Amino acid sequence: MKDTIYNSIAQLGTRIKNYGYLLANPTYSKVRRGRGCADLYRLLNQDWFPRNKIQLVLDVGANEGQFIRTSLALMPKVPIYAFEPNPASVQKLQMSNWDGGKVKIFSVALGSKAVRLPLNISKFSPASSLLQPSSKLSSEFPETEIEATVDVKIERLDTLIQAIGVEQGYFLLKIDVQGFELEVLEGAIGIFDQVAVIVCEVNIATLYEKQCSFESIVAFLRHYQYNLIDISNPIRSHITHELMYLDLAFIKNELST
Structure with missing residues (x-):
């Protein structure tokens, strides 16, 4: 009986807290x-995030535009370059009516070198990856079954940005590439002088074969003078309750307060 009362009070408290957040942040309801x-909105909607300094958002692994919507809610005047290799997702991105034409879509995957690799396309498109899914992924998330494989072009992010000729200014780099995050970061070293903030989804459990680790990403970015400043609420296994994955937020040391 006591446990039931406690759980009811805890749930009521969470609802009141969430309602208060909606009242304080009207654009949050638009994102939802x-x-x-929603989790990345909460992660970036903090005092540490220098949103007034960001002049361009680089959305790597744009999928169907989930983070584009979040970025436009947080920083409506800041343009976005979205990178996505899945042809079906690219088509949806191109058909969307983005606010004021602020979004440019690039049908390409990003990595540490210019090559071609097979993209494993999942029935649940956000789970598509350049890596092979593990048995743990399919057991935890059955909807992530691979339904097709397509050959895609890989480019370095720094090479692309330098070729485009982006003016000087600070960037927000968001990465969500299902275990391929370190490859993307290694291909972005040439623009790190302009990347102020990095938001990166990282797998804690082994969900893809040869995926990079939490420790390798933190060590790599620490070497390039980025500080791990915040994390999102982690996603846990519905079977064992162990950590599955979460988002990490890094800020350039010189901008830390």
Whole structure:
């Protein structure tokens, strides 16, 4: 009986807290209604995030535009370069009516070198990856079954940005590439002088074969003078309750307060 009362009070407290957050942040409800990234909105909607300094958002692994919606809610005047190799997702991105034409879509995957690799396309498109899924992924998330494989072009992010000729200014780099994050970061070293903040989804459990680790990403970015400043609420296994994955937020040391 006591446990039931406690749980009811805890749930009521959470609802009141969430309602208060909605009242304090009106654009949050827009993100939730529009299938944006609610967790990333909360992660970036903090005092540490220098949103007034960000002049360009680089959305690596844009999928169907979930983070684009989040970024436009947080920073409506900041343009976005979205990178996505899945042809079906690219088509949806191109068909979307993005606010004021602020979004440019690049049909390409990003990595440490220019090559071609097979992309494993999942029935649940956000789980598509350049890596092979593990048995743990399929057992935890049956909807992630691979339904097709397509050959895609890989480019370095720094090479692309330098070729485009982006003006000087600070970038927000968001990465969500299902275990391929370190490859993307290694291909972005040439623009790290302009990347102020990095938001990166990282797997804690082994969900893809040869995926990079939490420790390797933190060590790599620490070497390049980035400080791990915040994390999102982690996703846990519905079977064992162990950590599955979470988002990490890094800020350039010179901008830390």
